[in-house]
Amino acid sequence: MAELFVAKASDIPDGDRRIVTAGKEEIGVFHKDGAYYAYSNYCLHAGGPACEGLLINRVVDLIGEDRTYAGQTFGDELHFVCPWHGYEYDIKTGECAGDRKLKLAKYAVVRRGDDIYVVV
């Protein structure tokens, strides 16, 4: 296991990210709501750059207690979206929103002082 320097924490504001290439691996490192997350940048669908697309909350159908449909809104769960075809992944777990059995490879992120590293 090796620790690869990603960036100074002060250089990655909340909501920003970096793409780390380490040999043949590509890793997306996200900084969101004070936490850091790192996943493989290869989409489980067609190999697209999974970590390079939109950050957007999960869409939720509003269903009333009487089971009638009352519109849509955005929920709390944040997704990152593969820009090739729209596969959505939960930023906290790397799970594919369409099939939770599918998960992107997750990498540990460590902070030493102001330095952010990803463990490969």
Added chain:
Amino acid sequence: MDMARNEVRKLRFDEFSAAKHLEHASQQARARNYQDFLIVDVDSHHYENESYKEVFQYIESPVMRRAALESGKRPGRSSMLNSQVGYQDLGGRITRHELRSFYKPTGDKHRDIEMTLEWMDAMGVDYACLFPTPMLFLGLHPQVEVEVAMCTAYNRWLCERILAQEPRLISMLYLPFNDPEAAYRTVKQFGDKKGVTGFMVTSPRYKPVHDNAYVKTYALLEEMGKPLCFHAAYNWNDQALSVTNRFISVHALGFMWFNMVHMTNWVVNGLPERFPKLKVMWIESGLTWAYSLMQRLDHSYMMRTSDCPQLKRKPSEYMREMFYSTQPMEVPDDPSILAATFKMINAETQLVWSSDYPHWDFDLPSVIYDLPFLSERAKRNILGGNAARLFGLDSKVVKKIP
């Protein structure tokens, strides 16, 4: 082989290049040695609306030309051309649709040529058959004369400005199918132009393909050896499809629906018997529809042969002699299901790979190359060999994978 490297990069949302967007596709192309064999994309697209100022200049009628140019000055308002509701970019999740506006041409070629060659090389494609995008709905225009005028202008523009300038780009030209005489004239006028490998009917429309008015056009295509294709799309205003409420629904059904109708009419009315040498291709409906329709028609045919007296064989036997583009290829979890579909349509000789790039549900060559049940020969046939034979293309590899 890709060299190992270490780097950290930021993301940019104020620039776009297909080579960067498709860098992972290029990695696939290098890893699978696509440089060693021909890959032909039988269905890709440009956004002809980005060139409407040029295209409109080719409209012959001065009255219609003025109307088109004037309506083009006020985008977003009601235009001379029709369109369809459809949030194909998934609410901005497919980023290339917006980011392409940042593309900066670097050479002296037409922007469409430059952008197309860039993604072709990135994917490992040698030749691409280029189709329009908004014009896929032109068969639903209430004014038949507008379809004819716009189709003729587009075909002239495409032949002169794109196909004549770039040998790696080919097309099956738009047929103004709602006017059978104009369709015939289109084949006559453009059939021998450089890069014209056949003709295309946009499937969302309400004309029966077995109408006698089309017989002389089919005969001409057969005589010229030019394939006829039906390019799928949807019509959310279709009475049945209008009750769907999400794009996923109208897309899943609509892109199969019109081709299922046309195919059924084509076979039941004996057109394969009347035009045995006419090559027919079905584009962008995926594959499951053909697998299903073959069985459904065969089942009914054995009881109702009196409904289709021209047929000498089962419907599926005629369908198995037609060509099918792959995209959007359904990939079931169980590969044996896909293998059965391939067997049903004689994929090794009749299936032709397509990307549909840059549309939202494009496929890469790996969708075929990585299938566990295909031989190397079958893969190469589907990815390029079948199309090269159909279109009469040179089998020499001409791409440059970055």
